[in-house]
Amino acid sequence: SVILREMEEVESVVEEVVFDHLHAAAFHKQALGRTILGPVENIKSLKRADIADYVKTHYTSDRIVLAGAGAVEHSQLVSLAEKHLNKFAPAPASPVSFEPAKFIGSDVRIETKDVPLSHIAIAVRSAPWTSPDSISFMVLQAMLGSWDRTMTTGLNVASKMVQSVASNNLAHSVSTFHSPYADTGLVGVYTVAEPGNLDDLLYEIQNKWCSL
Numbered sequence: 001s002v003i004l005r006e007m008e009e010v011e012s013v014v015e016e017v018v019f020d021h022l023h024a025a026a027f028h029k030q031a032l033g034r035t036i037l038g039p040v041e042n043i044k045s046l047k048r049a050d051i052a053d054y055v056k057t058h059y060t061s062d063r064i065v066l067a068g069a070g071a072v073e074h075s076q077l078v079s080l081a082e083k084h085l086n087k088f089a090p091a092p093a094s095p096v097s098f099e100p101a102k103f104i105g106s107d108v109r110i111e112t113k114d115v116p117l118s119h120i121a122i123a124v125r126s127a128p129w130t131s132p133d134s135i136s137f138m139v140l141q142a143m144l145g146s147w148d149r150t151m152t153t154g155l156n157v158a159s160k161m162v163q164s165v166a167s168n169n170l171a172h173s174v175s176t177f178h179s180p181y182a183d184t185g186l187v188g189v190y191t192v193a194e195p196g197n198l199d200d201l202l203y204e205i206q207n208k209w210c211s212l
Helices: 001-011 016-027 040-045 046-058 074-084 133-144 162-169 195-210
Strands: 118-126 146-148 172-180 183-191
Touching: 001 016, 001 040, 016 074, 016 118, 016 183, 118 133, 118 172, 133 172, 133 183, 146 162, 162 172, 162 195, 183 195
Parallel strands: none
Antiparallel strands: 118 183, 146 172, 172 183
């Protein structure tokens, strides 16, 4: 099926696989710890009725935003919305429950000879997107920065972490990420490096984090 082909494509991208494992470790046996596409057995068991029921439950007008830009007449936009969007229910027939996320610190390591470089993601719990503190984590992400070997700015960026990694040739790339969700979030660093550099690389990353 299309979903299975998409799953194969996703699993061929190492970064996608690493972040799936990161979420599985951070939110063990919870909704946020599961992959977006789900396990193969679930995909193969999907029926048309399952998808129709999901759309009916979750695709409601209270979850839709209609925006216009440019030379758009407001009245015309409203008219089109009334004509084409009135098929959606105003709200779910019954309240949609969400499993609250609980961060669980853990460590997952996978060895494979098919991937010559080490791909590492380190993260800690951050604020949900509804929290004012989410802005602070976005600033933190900008401060720590990102870099890879194709860039010529390694030694001339404001980030001390990037300067250290670049000047000591510790990694092929390093990037800071912030992933906020409804009731929690993750902030961390994703890096790709030679296996022999990992001790020094992780020391520098954690040292620069602690010095903030």
